[in-house]
Amino acid sequence: MKLFLDGNICLDLLDSQRPTSKATIEWYLKYKDCEDFAFYFSSDFITTLFYILTQKQKVAPKLVIQAIDSLSSETMPVYPKHEDFLHAKEDFQTGLMDDFEDLFVLNSANRVACESFVTHDKEILNLSSFKGMMLSSPISFDIN
Numbered sequence: 001m002k003l004f005l006d007g008n009i010c011l012d013l014l015d016s017q018r019p020t021s022k023a024t025i026e027w028y029l030k031y032k033d034c035e036d037f038a039f040y041f042s043s044d045f046i047t048t049l050f051y052i053l054t055q056k057q058k059v060a061p062k063l064v065i066q067a068i069d070s071l072s073s074e075t076m077p078v079y080p081k082h083e084d085f086l087h088a089k090e091d092f093q094t095g096l097m098d099d100f101e102d103l104f105v106l107n108s109a110n111r112v113a114c115e116s117f118v119t120h121d122k123e124i125l126n127l128s129s130f131k132g133m134m135l136s137s138p139i140s141f142d143i144n
Contacts, residue, residue: 002038003031004109005075006119007045009138014049014067015057020120020138027118027138032074040114042105043077084108099123106130116141 005013012024031037046068053064087110088103097103102124109117116134119125124135136142 001036001116002040002112002114004078004105004112004114004117004133005039005041006105006117006121006124007042007048008120009118010041010045010049010071010075011052012120013071014053014064017057024120024138027141039075040078040109040112041071041075042108043079044105046072046077078108078112080104080108081111084111087111097123097127106133109133 008020009024009028012018012021013028015021016025032039049068050061050064053059053067054061084104084107087107088100091097091103091107092100102121106117106124110131110133114133116136117124117130118136118138118141120137124130125137125140127135129135
């Protein structure tokens with residue numbers, strides 16, 4: 001099963017001080033070594049993660065780069081394509097969601113055929129599915 005990790009999930013994995021981090025880390029550790037699962041995240045998140053951790057959390061840049069490198073070795077970065085933008089624009093114009101950035105990432109996950117998108121974002125979770133892709137939080141994640 002291909003699982004796409006939203007930016008808030010990646011941040012939970014890198015910053016244990018976040019309120020949702022403990023549950024996310026427990027969920028990730030439960031599934032990360034399972035051969036039936038492949039994890040993905042948007043390469044677009046890398047600079048955001050670096051900024052938040054170095055500028056907001058004041059973590060040393062070298063440590064952040066090491067942490068992101070570790071995350072990238074366990075999860076496959078997905079590089080955005082123009083078609084993701086075009087699909088997100090269409091979804092945005094039809095009023096599916098107000099958050100264009102989320103639509104862009106969801107369409108990237110859909111393009112690489114992820115079966116599940118894991119997030120804490122309530123607006124995304126309210127959709128329940130996106131173009132056949134299951135949407136869940138780590139707490140509500142169910143493989144059945």
